Structure formats: structure tokens, C-alpha cells
């Protein structure tokens with residue numbers, strides 16, 4: 450299970466045994482590196498960063514820490530170990546041996562899933578590329594780059610599948626991954642949340658809390674896939690995803706902690722006056738990021754999702770632990786529906802409601818971190834509660850797309866929505882205010898005024914560790 454770093458493309462898939470595939474990927478590699486130089490983290494070419502690199506995919510080897518010159522980072526192809534005798538866990542092929550090759554009749558669907566997944570990875574790198582210039586500390590700068598290099602590797606994971614299993618059109622799709630760009634009006638990324646801006650560090654932490662969590666749920670569903678190479682790729686990607694969400698949760702938590710501290714120490718209700726970010730504004734950012742991420746799960750009722758499930762391509766979260774028949778021919782699942790002015794839950798065929806079920810799992814998981822953020826506020830003796838907005842708030846996909854809701858779930862007219870949306874979502878002035886705080890802090894151990902230090906260092910390094918060296 451160790452990874453061969455002597456190869457041009459580090460891998461644990463015996464790439465050198467397949468010369469054609471190796472050549473094709475070695476042809477894609479320079480295009481990838483050009484893309485990274487052009488649209489990856491700006492001004493990072495001379496930095497040495499304390500990064501975690503996988504040296505094998507078992508539990509001991511996947512987190513090896515060392516300073517790495519950013520351009521020398523070794524992206525490669527790592528699959529989680531094969532599970533002997535693995536069978537398909539759901540859908541009409543349940544119980545059959547997992548596929549090692551693409552089942553011909555499902556080729557189009559499988560390619561679409563892999564392309565959609567792959568497209569998000571470079572998108573997030575593009576969205577975050579300017580943040581290094583305004584890092585609140587070396588610790589945070591290092592975490593940003595860690596997230597970025599791993600998203601780059603996740604792109605490699607999907608590109609490998611396309612090259613290895615989809616022939617010529619797979620190679621074309623791999624090229625197109627580097628041609629679409631986040632926010633590009635002509636060639637945007639596939640999913641809308643990956644075309645939004647990530648203009649400041651509060652946005653970054655919200656992104657890694659909410660949007661990477663969509664990644665966790667989508668990757669977990671794909672990790673159940675009957676197509677074994679996809680399942681194994683996603684299982685290894687998930688080991689890295691956990692750190693991204695940690696960065697998000699603790700990042701927002703540290704901002705909240707600092708805000709509360711500034712309010713108490715200065716006996717003020719106005720943390721902005723002492724260089725902090727007010728909890729009201731943090732709530733607005735939550736409203737924005739959470740609502741655009743709910744859209745990432747697709748429509749409540751989806752024939753695409755039903756097809757993926759029946760075909761055995763994409764399962765549910767922790768599919769094998771769910772206590773049912775894993776075929777869902779007769780099962781029901783409650784989905785929200787508009788009846789007049791109210792939202793009612795109606796039983797729908799569970800097969801068509803697979804997206805909705807995944808969104809429900811995501812919502813429960815998202816609430817846990819919000820509860821921990823609220824504990825920080827409560828422990829500081831401050832009377833304020835952060836909430837996740839109503840599921841219909843600011844939605845563009847599915848049942849709620851044609852309606853407007855307030856964060857507390859009141860149905861609004863178009864006029865009411867237009868009149869009040871600036872109370873609930875960040876507006877230009879909010880972004881401009883946060884931007885005033887975004888001044889780089891690059892002295893080891895120092896933190897920007899608006900964020901508390903982390904509870905502990907990466908890999909237990911001391912507070913003043915030089916996570917990033919400037920060459």
C-alpha cells in the first residue's frame with residue numbers, strides 16, 4: 450500500500466504497468482501544473498510550507514509532515530486498499546461482485562458523476578487563490594495551502610478514473626476540468642456554489658465548514674459505489690476531507706471566541722469598534738454559505754438520483770449501516786412540499802428522495818458545529834444564539850427555488866424579500882468591512898486581532914512554529 454515517489458506521478462496503482470495510461474497522464478500533468486501556477490494560490494511559488502503528504506494509504510503513512518517547497522509538492526494517485534470479495538451494496542445489482550471496469554450500460558451516468566465531483570476540486574482552489582495574501586497567521590496560511598494541495602490531488606483522483614476507464618472522452622473531460630473556471634461567465638464550474646467568490650477568511654472558514662461538508666456527504670455516497678475504483682478513490686479522499694472541515698469549524702469558532710473576548714474586555718456590544726467581527730455578521734455569512742450548500746444536494750425528488758441508486762453507482766450516506774433492503778422499491782421517505790402558503794412533509798418514493806435524505810443527514814451534521822459555536826458564546830456570558838436558517842431560505846434548486854422565505858421560515862412576497870434580504874445576507878458594505886480586517890500577519894506565533902489562536906498546533910507544533918518559510 451506504499452506510494453511510489455520515484456515515479457514521475459506518485460501512485461499506488463502500478464501505473465508503470467500500463468504504459469499507455471502512464472503516457473496519457475504524463476501528458477495531462479504539465480497542463481495541470483500550468484493551471485496550478487496560473488490559477489492556484491498566488492505568490493506561493495517560493496514558499497516552504499509545513500505540509501502533510503501521504504506516503505502510503507494505510508493508517509500510519511497517510512499523514513507525513515514536513516516543509517515542502519510549494520512547487521515541489523507531489524500530486525499523485527492514491528486509492529484506498531481494495532476490499533477482498535467486495536460486493537455491490539445497493540440497487541438492482543445488490544450482492545453481485547463490485548465492478549473493476551465500467552459497466553458499459555452505465556457509462557454515461559458514471560462519467561457524469563465523476564466529472565461533477567472532479568469539477569468542484571479545482572474550482573475550490575480557484576475560489577481561494579487570493580486568500581494567502583491576507584492570512585491571519587502562519588498557522589492559517591499553512592492550513593489554507595494544505596487544503597489547496599489536497600483539493601488538487603482530489604482532482605487527480607477523478608482525472609485518473611477518467612483516463613483509466615473512459616478512453617478518449619475521459620481524456621477530453623479531464624482537459625475540460627482545467628478549462629472551466631470558478632466564476633467564469635463563459636465557462637463556469639458545473640455547480641453554482643463553486644462559482645461564488647471566497648473574498649475573505651470568514652468566507653474561507655464558512656466554505657470549509659459548509660461546502661467541504663457537502664464534499665463529505667457526496668464522497669461518502671460515492672464511496673459506496675459498485676464501481677470499485679471510484680469507491681476506493683473516494684474512501685481515501687475522505688481521510689483528507691476531515692481536516693478541511695476541522696479548519697472550517699475551528700476557524701469560525703476562533704473568530705467567535707475572539708469576538709466574545711473583545712466584547713467582554715472592552716465592555717462593548719460593538720466588537721467592530723475594537724477590530725472584531727460582530728456575531729450578527731457571522732450569522733449573515735452562515736445564512737449565505739449554508740443556503741447555497743443546501744442547493745448542492747439537488748432537487749428533493751430526482752430521477753437522476755433514483756437512477757444512480759438503482760444502477761448501483763451512488764448510494765446513501767453509510768449505506769451499509771442502514772437497516773433496510775437497500776433496493777427501495779416500495780419504501781417511502783418524507784420530503785417537503787409547498788401546499789398553499791405552508792411547507793408540509795409528504796411521503797414520496799424513497800428512491801426518488803435519495804438527494805433529500807442526504808441533505809437531511811447534512812443538515813443534522815451542520816447543526817452540531819453550530820451548537821459548539823453557541824457554547825463558546827454562552828460560556829462567554831453573551832446573550833446571542835447562532836442558527837441555521839430555514840431550509841427554504843435563499844434557495845435556487847428544488848421545491849423552494851420559486852419561493853422566498855425568511856431565515857425563521859416565514860413565506861415572503863418578492864417585494865418583502867427584496868426589502869429585507871440585506872438584513873439576512875452579507876451585502877457589499879459587509880464584505881467591505883471584513884476586507885478592512887484582512888491584513889496579513891506572518892510573524893510566527895502572531896494572530897490577527899479578529900481571531901483567537903488555535904487550541905493546539907498542527908502535528909502538536911508549538912504556537913510560534915514557523916509553518917511557512919518565505920524563500
Ligand code: BYC
Pocket residue numbers: 562563565566569570573600639640641642660661662663664665667668744745746747748749750751752753754763804846
Ligand atoms: N447547481 O435531478 P437533480 C466537494 C441540476 S462537493 C447546478 O436533483 P441530481 C468539494 C442537475 O444537474 C461535492 N445545477 O440533480 C467541496 C440536473 O440537471 P439535468 C461534489 C444543479 O443529478 C469543497 C437538474 O439540476 N460532488 O467535493 O440528482 C471543496 C435537476 O436536479 C445543482 C457531487 O456533487 C446545483 N447545485 O443532483 C472541494 C457528487 N443541483 O439532469 C470539493 C456528484 C442540481 O436536468 N454529483 N442541478 O441536466 C451529483 O451527485 C449530482 O450531480 C448532484 C445533483 C447531487 C450535484
